[in-house]
Amino acid sequence: MKLLKALVRRPSPQHQNGLLTHLTRSETDPDLALAQWEDYCDILRDHAEVIEVEPAPEYADSVYIEDTAFVYGNTAVMTKLRYPSRQPEHAAVEETLKGLGLEIKRLADWSYLEGGDILKFDDTIWVGLSTRSDLEGVQWLEKALADYAPTVIPVPVQHALHLKSAITALPDGTFLAHPKYAPPESYFPGYRRAPEFEGSQVVLLGDNKVLLSASAPETADMLKADGFDVYTTPMTEFEKTEGCVTCLSIRIRQ
């Protein structure tokens, strides 16, 4: 599937105060974070139209735009962020998606679902049941996308923040996972093991091209040897607040 557009959001100067679930806090460098974000956007720009959503400097985690919405076909589903500190992030993203002509759908107020838990490949969507997303969220996502009737598979996530923290899809329809943190293999067809945790997080750039963190050189070598076109980019400042390459964009594909 071709990558058409990617929405991104500039990191907040308060990015280092972002939520942490599994890591202990370590200092991040705001200038380096901005430089890494710009490098990431440059790579996306070579493959798609990159659209910058109005920055939200007051919200520490706003750079993790993936969590706020999920686009499928002509529909943008506004997710339901679990923590109040992140909930105001939705508004400007919704405005931008509306401006692109997408039909906006919402979930029930009592449900929770974050974009990092939504993993799509072709007509199937795997949804992580993590500390951030629940079964109500999965059911409302299914309702919102009823016109497309995708196959929706809830998957337990126990050891990672989001589903896509530990498993993502490759262009050939196999999955790249870190066995210690990813959900059981039985949920996914064709499971490859990423040698590094950060290596299990990839963004598909179109054709055979994949983008992953420079923190995962062994995974990059493995994917190259398996015939993928591999792009890497430094992500250290985002990894310190449990972010990764997928979290920094909302991808719109054809």
Ligand SMILES: CN(C)C(=N)NCCC[C@H](N)C(=O)O
């Ligand atoms: C796939 N992943 C990990 C994401 N889509 N989001 C990361 C959010 C990190 C943020 N500090 C938080 O805890 O919300």
